[in-house]
């Protein structure tokens with residue numbers, strides 16, 4: 144090492160000095176496994192598992208050792224290039240999950256440093272959770288109460304927050320009124336059925352598979368309609384007669400969403416929050432003009448930006464309470480390691496699959512408690 148300043152070794156003994164003098168250059172970052180895609184397309188075709196460097200947390204950030212992350216419809220929309228906000232490629236999907244904070248970046252205040260070593264919900268608005276390690280801003284790592292299981296923690300945010308934001312904050316559904324919803328057998332649709340029992344409103348639920356009917360009635364659905372039994376608006380009117388439907392929720396679009404809109408009372412409101420059919424809505428202009436019907440989009444990302452810190456903390460506390468009560472709990476149907484991503488992505492979109500598909504990354508030190516109330 145010609146040219147090294149001799150002054151550096153003055154306080155070291157000769158053995159230490161020799162060791163330092165021959166120290167190899169810093170090791171390259173350790174690799175980890177991550178799901179990566181280079182082009183938008185069918186998830187099973189474009190998602191690959193790769194060795195990439197473990198990321199280092201920057202200022203205000205933390206590094207999390209991931210335990211699990213669900214495959215949600217929004218992750219697959221991103222992969223297909225059909226989501227509202229798209230990443231620069233190559234990219235890693237995954238908006239939510241659970242993990243342990245194992246490293247802090249520089250510049251965190253004492254509050255930010257408190258999360259070190261904690262099990263946290265990993266709320267990652269930029270995506271990237273389908274990896275063994277992920278770096279996010281410290282404020283997006285939300286410590287999870289010890290009595291919630293890893294499955295609860297991995298699925299604590301996207302669907303539960305959307306349910307409360309749509310039903311309680313946006314539509315403000317009053318007790319006793321009817322809510323008409325499509326894709327009612329989805330994990331989110333089941334949460335709405337259980338919340339209706341809790342909050343005192345009634346649900347008219349549309350499914351595409353007749354087999355789902357009994358399951359949803361057992362959950363507390365007031366009525367289940369199968370889209371293959373005829374136009375939804377006609378089925379609704381045949382059942383309710385002159386009783387109005389003022390609130391509807393649609394994540395499907397196409398013919399299903401359009402029929403939901405037709406079923407609305409003149410002062411009714413349809414909240415569109417998904418595009419599962421990938422088909423456009425067809426709305427008759429006169430149906431909007433006559434009466435006072437409202438067609439409105441909902442996106443959790445936008446809605447959360449309107450929340451301040453105390454509001455978002457109280458939202459999390461309420462979600463935890465309702466998960467404990469079984470109302471906002473997600474059923475987990477299967478688990479896959481990252482290297483079986485193609486299989487996992489296919490299963491996530493298989494009709495009638497029971498419960499969410501979870502990707503698992505690292506073992507959890509958390510002992511999963513038994514659910515405090517039955518899982519439906």
Ligand SMILES: NC(=O)c1ccc[n+]([C@@H]2O[C@H](COP(=O)([O-])OP(=O)(O)OC[C@H]3O[C@@H](n4cnc5c(N)ncnc54)[C@H](OP(=O)(O)O)[C@@H]3O)[C@@H](O)[C@H]2O)c1
Nearest residue numbers: 216305326328329330331394416417419420442443494495
């Ligand atoms: N806007 C937001 O901020 C926001 C936030 C969270 C979730 N979401 C949306 O909420 C929806 C539900 O999410 P999730 O995680 O609960 O889903 P999930 O558990 O994966 O369930 C998907 C459900 O959709 C049904 N489905 C799929 N394609 C359909 C189609 N073409 N026509 C009718 N039904 C169809 C399936 O029916 P089968 O049972 O018959 O297979 C299944 O019950 C998704 O669209 C998601 O993007 C939106």
